[in-house]
Amino acid sequence: MKNNILILILFSVFVINAQTADEKQLKSIYNASLVKGQGYDWLNYLSNQIGGRLSGSIQAQKAVEYTKKELDSLGLDRVWLQPVMVPKWVRGTPEFAYFETSPGETTNIPICALGGSVATPQKGVKANIIEVKGIEDLKALGRKNIEGKIVFYNRPMEPTLISTFHSYSGCVDQRYSGAEEAGKYGAVGVIVRSVNLRLDDFPHTGSMSYGETPVANRVPAAAISTNGAELLSTTLKLNPDIKFYFKQNCKQYKDVESFNVIGEIKGTTYPNEIMIVGGHLDSWDLGDGSHDDGAGVVQSMEVLRLLKETGYKPKRTIRVVLFMNEENGLRGGNKYAEVAKSKKENHVFALESDAGGFTPRGFSFDCSDANFKQVESWKKLFEPYLIHMFVRGGSGADVGPLKNENIVLAGLRPDSQRYFDHHHAENDTFEHVNKRELQLGAATMASLVYLFDTYGVKLPPKIKG
Amino acid sequence: MKNNILILILFSVFVINAQTADEKQLKSIYNASLVKGQGYDWLNYLSNQIGGRLSGSIQAQKAVEYTKKELDSLGLDRVWLQPVMVPKWVRGTPEFAYFETSPGETTNIPICALGGSVATPQKGVKANIIEVKGIEDLKALGRKNIEGKIVFYNRPMEPTLISTFHSYSGCVDQRYSGAEEAGKYGAVGVIVRSVNLRLDDFPHTGSMSYGETPVANRVPAAAISTNGAELLSTTLKLNPDIKFYFKQNCKQYKDVESFNVIGEIKGTTYPNEIMIVGGHLDSWDLGDGSHDDGAGVVQSMEVLRLLKETGYKPKRTIRVVLFMNEENGLRGGNKYAEVAKSKKENHVFALESDAGGFTPRGFSFDCSDANFKQVESWKKLFEPYLIHMFVRGGSGADVGPLKNENIVLAGLRPDSQRYFDHHHAENDTFEHVNKRELQLGAATMASLVYLFDTYGVKLPPKIKG
Numbered sequence: 055m056k057n058n059i060l061i062l063i064l065f066s067v068f069v070i071n072a073q074t075a076d077e078k079q080l081k082s083i084y085n086a087s088l089v090k091g092q093g094y095d096w097l098n099y100l101s102n103q104i105g106g107r108l109s110g111s112i113q114a115q116k117a118v119e120y121t122k123k124e125l126d127s128l129g130l131d132r133v134w135l136q137p138v139m140v141p142k143w144v145r146g147t148p149e150f151a152y153f154e155t156s157p158g159e160t161t162n163i164p165i166c167a168l169g170g171s172v173a174t175p176q177k178g179v180k181a182n183i184i185e186v187k188g189i190e191d192l193k194a195l196g197r198k199n200i201e202g203k204i205v206f207y208n209r210p211m212e213p214t215l216i217s218t219f220h221s222y223s224g225c226v227d228q229r230y231s232g233a234e235e236a237g238k239y240g241a242v243g244v245i246v247r248s249v250n251l252r253l254d255d256f257p258h259t260g261s262m263s264y265g266e267t268p269v270a271n272r273v274p275a276a277a278i279s280t281n282g283a284e285l286l287s288t289t290l291k292l293n294p295d296i297k298f299y300f301k302q303n304c305k306q307y308k309d310v311e312s313f314n315v316i317g318e319i320k321g322t323t324y325p326n327e328i329m330i331v332g333g334h335l336d337s338w339d340l341g342d343g344s345h346d347d348g349a350g351v352v353q354s355m356e357v358l359r360l361l362k363e364t365g366y367k368p369k370r371t372i373r374v375v376l377f378m379n380e381e382n383g384l385r386g387g388n389k390y391a392e393v394a395k396s397k398k399e400n401h402v403f404a405l406e407s408d409a410g411g412f413t414p415r416g417f418s419f420d421c422s423d424a425n426f427k428q429v430e431s432w433k434k435l436f437e438p439y440l441i442h443m444f445v446r447g448g449s450g451a452d453v454g455p456l457k458n459e460n461i462v463l464a465g466l467r468p469d470s471q472r473y474f475d476h477h478h479a480e481n482d483t484f485e486h487v488n489k490r491e492l493q494l495g496a497a498t499m500a501s502l503v504y505l506f507d508t509y510g511v512k513l514p515p516k517i518k519g
Numbered sequence: 520m521k522n523n524i525l526i527l528i529l530f531s532v533f534v535i536n537a538q539t540a541d542e543k544q545l546k547s548i549y550n551a552s553l554v555k556g557q558g559y560d561w562l563n564y565l566s567n568q569i570g571g572r573l574s575g576s577i578q579a580q581k582a583v584e585y586t587k588k589e590l591d592s593l594g595l596d597r598v599w600l601q602p603v604m605v606p607k608w609v610r611g612t613p614e615f616a617y618f619e620t621s622p623g624e625t626t627n628i629p630i631c632a633l634g635g636s637v638a639t640p641q642k643g644v645k646a647n648i649i650e651v652k653g654i655e656d657l658k659a660l661g662r663k664n665i666e667g668k669i670v671f672y673n674r675p676m677e678p679t680l681i682s683t684f685h686s687y688s689g690c691v692d693q694r695y696s697g698a699e700e701a702g703k704y705g706a707v708g709v710i711v712r713s714v715n716l717r718l719d720d721f722p723h724t725g726s727m728s729y730g731e732t733p734v735a736n737r738v739p740a741a742a743i744s745t746n747g748a749e750l751l752s753t754t755l756k757l758n759p760d761i762k763f764y765f766k767q768n769c770k771q772y773k774d775v776e777s778f779n780v781i782g783e784i785k786g787t788t789y790p791n792e793i794m795i796v797g798g799h800l801d802s803w804d805l806g807d808g809s810h811d812d813g814a815g816v817v818q819s820m821e822v823l824r825l826l827k828e829t830g831y832k833p834k835r836t837i838r839v840v841l842f843m844n845e846e847n848g849l850r851g852g853n854k855y856a857e858v859a860k861s862k863k864e865n866h867v868f869a870l871e872s873d874a875g876g877f878t879p880r881g882f883s884f885d886c887s888d889a890n891f892k893q894v895e896s897w898k899k900l901f902e903p904y905l906i907h908m909f910v911r912g913g914s915g916a917d918v919g920p921l922k923n924e925n926i927v928l929a930g931l932r933p934d935s936q937r938y939f940d941h942h943h944a945e946n947d948t949f950e951h952v953n954k955r956e957l958q959l960g961a962a963t964m965a966s967l968v969y970l971f972d973t974y975g976v977k978l979p980p981k982i983k984g
Contacts, residue, residue, distance in 0.1 A: 088678045213553045213955070216904055251955065413878070413934050415905060439681055440880060442907040469878050469934065471955045490678070490716065490936045 076435055076508070080501045082364045084439060087497035092359060093352035094489040096124060097411075100351065101342040101484035108169075108339040109379040110142030110310045117335050118313045121351065121376050125317035128359055132320070135313040138389040140379040142307040143170055145339055149276060150178075151245075151300035153286055155293060163282035166257040166340060167302040168229060168246070169382045170264075171275045178301030179204065179243040179274060185290055188228060189235045201240030204298050206290075207232045208247045208283050211474070218251060218470040219409065222477075225249050226260070233275035234265045243300065244275040247283035249474065255279045256479040259338050261382045276300055314386045315376040319358060321507075323369035328394075329403040329506060330373045331357045331499055334380035334387075334452055341482030345473065348484075349411025349492055351376050353466070356496035357503055368507045370402065377452040380408065384451055391455035402511040405464040405499055406450025410476075411492040412468035416443025417502060420463040424512035432505050441498055443467055462511050466499055541900055541973070545966045547829045549904060552962035557824060558817035559954040561589060562876075565816065566807040566949035573634075573804040574844040575607025575775045582800050583778045586816065586841050590782035593824055597785070600778040603854040605844040607772040608635055610804055614741060615643075616710075616765035618751055620758060628747040631722040631805060632767040633694060633711070634847045635729075636740040643766030644669065644708040644739060650755055653693060654700045666705030669763050671755075672697045673712045673748050676939070683716060683935040684874070687942075690714050691725070698740035699730040708765065709740040712748035714939065720744045721944040724803050726847045741765055779851045780841040784823060786972075788834035793859075794868040794971060795838045796822045796964055799845035799852075799917055806947030810938065814876025814957055816841050818931070821961035822968055833972045835867065842917040845873065849916055856920035867976040870929040870964055871915025875941075876957040877933035881908025882967060885928040889977035897970050906963055908932055927976050931964055 087093075100107075100117060107114040118135065125133045151165035167173075184200055186192065187209040192200065207228035211221035226249055233244040248258035257277045264272045278286070289296060315335060321327065333350020337343020354374045361368060377386035394401055405417075416436075419426055429444050436442070448454075449463035457463060468491070476482040552558075565572075565582060572579040583600065590598045616630035632638075649664055650671045651657065657665065672693035676686040691714055698709040713723035722742045729737045743751070754761060780800060786792060798815020802808020819839045826833060842851035859866055870882075881901075884891055894909055901907070913919075914928035922928060933956070941947040 084681075085679045214550045216549075216959075218955075413936050440908065443905065471878050471959070472953050475953070488937050488940070490683075494681075494936070 076505065079364065079366065079504055080435055083360050083500045083504065084497040086360050086363045087356065087493040088490065091356060091493040091496060093356040093492055093496050096352040096355060097344060097348050097487060097492065098484060100348045101344045105342045106339040107335060107337045107343055109140040109312060109336045109382060110307070111339070114312060114336050114378065118315055121315045121335065121355065125315065125355060125374065128317065128362065130317045130319055130358060133317040136316055136389065136393060137311055137313055138378055138385050139309040140312045140385050141383045142310045143382060144305050144307065146303040146305060149300065149302040151276070151278065151298070153289065154297045154299065155289065161285070163286060164255050164257045164279040165245070165276050165300055166259045167304045168262040168275045168277055169259055169338065170262050170306065171233065171302065171304055172272045173303045173305060174243065174274045174301050178299055180297055180299040181242050182295065183290060183298045185287060189231060192235055192239055197239045200236065202242055204243040204245060205232065205236040205241045206245050206286065208287055210247060211249060211251045213251060218474050221251060222249055222474060229260050229277065230262050231265070233262055233273050234267055237267055237271055237273045241273055243273050245298065245300065246275065246277050248277045248280050250280050250477070252475045253280045253284065255281050256481050258478040259340055260478045274302060276302060312378045314378050314390055316373055317358060318371055318373040319361065319368055321370040322367050325371050326400050327370040327402045328373060328399055329370050329503060330375050330401065330453070331405045331503060332375035332377055332452055333407045334378070335376040336379050336381050338381055338478045340478065340480045341476070342484060343482060344484045344487050345410040345476050345482050346478065347380065347408045349487060349495070350407035353407045353492065353496040353499055357500040360496065360500040361504065366504060370507050372503060372507065380452050387452035387455050394456065401456050401461050403462045403506045404449070404453035404456050405466065405502060406453045407466040407495065407499060408450045408452070409466060409470065410468050410473040411487045411495060412472060413491045414441055414466060414468050414495040414498040416441050416445065416467045418445045418447040418449060418465045418467055420447070420449045420457065422512065422514055425462045428509065428512060436501065439494065439498065459514055462506065464502065466495055468495055541970065544829065544831065544969055545900055548825050548965045548969065549962040551825050551828045552821065552958040553955065556821060556958040556961060558821040558957055558961050561817040561820060562809060562813050562952060562957065563949060565813045566809045570807045571804040572800060572802045572808055574605040574777060574801045574847060575772070576804070579777060579801050579843065583780055586780045586800065586820065590780065590820060590839065593782065593827065595782045595784055595823060598782040601781055601854060601858060602776055602778055603843055603850050604774040605777045605850050606848045607775045608847060609770050609772065611768040611770060614765065614767040616741070616743065616763070618754065619762045619764065620754065626750070628751065629720050629722045629744040630710070630741050630765055631724045632769040633727040633740045633742055634724055634803065635727050635771065636698065636767070636769055637737045638768045638770060639708065639739045639766050643764055645762055645764040646707050647760065648755060648763045650752060654696060657700055657704055662704045665701065667707055669708040669710060670697065670701040670706045671710050671751065673752055675712060676714060676716045678716060683939050686716065687714055687939060694725050694742065695727050696730070698727055698738050699732055702732055702736055702738045706738055708738050710763065710765065711740065711742050713742045713745050715745050715942070717940045718745045718749065720746050721946050723942060723944040724805055725943045739767060741767060777843045779843050779855055781838055782823060783836055783838040784826065784833055786835040787832050790836050791865050792835040792867045793838060793864055794835050794968060795840050795866065795918070796870045796968060797840035797842055797917055798872045800841040801844050801846050803846055803943045805943065805945045806941070807949060808947060809949045809952050810875040810941050810947050811943065812845065812873045814952060814960070815872035818872045818957065818961040818964055822965040825961065825965040826969065831969060835972050837968060837972065845917050852917035852920050859921065866921050866926055868927045868971045869914070869918035869921050870931065870967060871918045872931040872960065872964060873915045873917070874931060874935065875933050875938040876952045876960060877937060878956045879906055879931060879933050879960040879963040881906050881910065881932045883910045883912040883914060883930045883932055885912070885914045885922065887977065887979055890927045893974065893977060901966065904959065904963065924979055927971065929967065931960055933960055
């Protein structure tokens with residue numbers, strides 16, 4: 055009994071000391087980030103000197119060069135570019151749309167082509183509209199009601215969900231597969247209500263797919279603003295015969311070469327255990343991609359800088375990976391995982407920031423029970439920074455391809471209320487990112503990386519062969 | 520033993536049912552707020568049709584009339600105006616300031632008079648500057664270094680604190696008492712670095728006091744923007760002899776009559792137990808007072824509307840109180856408490872929202888241990904709405920005068936990172952309030968009111984006489 059008590063006391067002392075060292079390290083990371091964080095300046099450059107960085111564009115190439123140069127200046131052990139072929143889709147001249155209540159009586163509607171859409175014929179598309187609340191409505195309507203018309207997908211985001219990402223998931227199929235499905239019933243075009251909770255005048259682009267549809271059968275698809283969608287829907291109720299016109303001359307080119315940008319600090323003790331933090335360097339072209347995902351890019355770069363700045367020497371190899379082409383192809387994420395596999399690299403942890411530069415609230419984890427239990431034991435360490443949300447679920451699109459049973463995948467979860475106001479739209483711009491919120495996110499990521507590096511990832515019990 | 524188990528089962532069933540009813544009621548409140556909240560439209564009117572509502576101004580009077588009219592339309596049991604005399608301070612023509620590196624070589628600096636300051640002489644004040652990091656520096660410098668000069672208080676907000684309100688507390692004495700103290704050493708004017716964490720070009724006003732200083736000895740005081748303060752400080756290091764000029768013609772008038780606006784739903788079971796929710800109707804004059812405290816006003820009105828909308832009949836009397844003159848006098852808060860006392864009204868709970876319309880994170884409580892314990896037992900109910908922060912500490916300035924040992928005072932605690940970017944400045948405007956964040960705050964307040972109404976406030980044990 056006495057021995058047990060002694061062990062208990064010794065253990066407690068050890069735990070208390072360990073705790074204190076962790077508390078100190080987190081404090082030092084947060085202080086460094088809040089007092090002399092560099093992420094906001096990097097983001098300023100990416101957003102205001104480079105701008106929107108669609109895959110295959112000159113801006114995307116400039117972003118590769120700029121972030122490579124900045125990583126070079128951090129004194130990491132290695133910085134390199136990983137080549138990857140990416141799709142090149144170009145919007146062309148600004149899109150234009152109106153509806154016509156009677157010949158010559160037109161009302162303009164803010165519109166933008168969806169990424170990957172085909173162009174309209176040069177003179178545009180003009181047709182009657184059939185409004186639906188989702189793809190599932192098409193079957194009931196049938197070809198007789200759809201053929202020759204423009205299908206208008208108008209299911210709004212569900213406002214009662216607290217995570218706006220859940221509302222997004224409930225709507226985005228209209229944007230992604232709406233044209234493929236409507237084309238099967240003879241639609242001549244597709245317009246989609248922007249996936250945005252707010253009523254405003256910004257159309258929000260985003261990726262779409264024609265699936266296996268032959269090129270000749272692809273119908274042009276575009277997003278209209280939420281205010282535009284409301285107006286159109288109301289007008290249709292009064293007069294179902296109105297016509298909608300839109301014109302876009304976007305174009306898909308051949309794939310071009312681009313790069314993931316990678317930097318690493320070699321681990322002192324377990325150099326072969328690799329932990330990565332990342333965001334995606336490409337963005338849509340309408341705004342400057344500050345929240346999606348300039349924020350994630352600079353926060354990921356900042357993680358390595360903060361670890362160095364606070365004098366922390368990681369036991370494991372820590373990499374920042376700035377992925378190319380998350381938005382319309384995920385080629386960078388796939389390439390990174392493919393190369394990692396071919397080199398038999400052992401990735402134990404991957405954290406992505408791709409949900410905006412807003413006040414961080416926590417993380418979501420895609421990992422084993424044992425690792426999630428470990429994460430929960432760290433909750434107290436994060437409480438002083440108001441980080442409280444440790445949930446299971448998705449991580450990030452770019453790190454997803456690394457998934458296997460040994461790795462911990464994680465995603466930073468910032469406050470989500472404002473995210474879709476800006477997502478993929480003209481107003482995803484630098485002035486909507488708050489410096490402190492961005493810095494708190496970077497510190498939160500660096501703290502989690504520190505903890506996983508310090509305590510390691512729990513491996514699943516080996517199955518006896 | 521069997522009986523005990525039976526009781527335990529019955530009790531569990533009861534607890535589970537009770538829990539479920541609470542969960543349902545909260546869900547119904549949040550849904551009502553997110554789907555058809557009215558607060559954002561009210562705020563739009565207050566901000567864009569009325570604007571900044573400084574005590575004693577026409578705008579403040581319009582705000583009284585507008586909110587009274589809106590409360591009248593909600594079908595409450597009673598709506599009334601409570602007269603209160605308020606100070607009337609008027610800014611006059613826009614202030615103007617520059618520093619002069621050599622005669623004729625001037626650089627303009629964004630400036631605004633502090634609320635309550637005296638005017639400069641008509642031709643302005645021009646003098647050398649002595650920069651200090653706080654009131655405590657004055658003593659060491661002494662009259663010989665201060666007399667005839669303008670004292671420049673330049674202690675910035677501490678960036679490493681996670682709650683920006685704590686950083687604010689660490690700086691605001693310079694603004695509030697800086698002129699009173701500097702005047703004692705013969706200063707001819709005072710300029711204060713705006714109490715804002717961000718570097719920008721907005722001067723932030725706010726209240727100040729001359730204490731017991733006779734009118735003849737009062738020196739004019741103003742705030743300059745954070746960028747202005749940085750520039751001035753840097754320039755002073757290069758050239759300590761530069762002169763600073765500023766001119767303002769603000770004026771204090773005699774007190775005028777204004778009103779607290781009050782509405783109530785009579786309690787069904789304990790009508791004499793009064794619970795209040797409130798915010799302050801007055802604001803500073805530079806912006807439109809959307810965050811400070813238009814948000815708190817409309818959220819408080821919304822609490823009563825949401826309870827009615829969800830069909831909840833409160834057992835206790837629930838009042839919304841829109842206080843006048845929080846910013847430069849607290850006359851409304853004091854008057855309300857004075858009247859409550861004189862009428863021997865039994866106030867058991869008071870909740871204020873005066874920290875901006877940002878995503879709600881929790882509440883702070885000024886209450887007994889027993890009541891705080893009760894609040895903590897409700898934490899689980901709030902988790903689905905990401906409300907996680909239940910702390911002890913301040914509540915709100917307006918409800919403070921109600922404090923006694925029986926009452927629970929509470930303050931809504933929204934995310935604080937952006938608050939001081941807008942506080943008391945020209946950019947405290949409607950477009951910086953997000954509709955969903957505002958609605959979530961109102962629902963969070965209504966949920967707490969519902970819980971305290973349902974379970975009551977714990978009274979302290981009676982001391983035997």
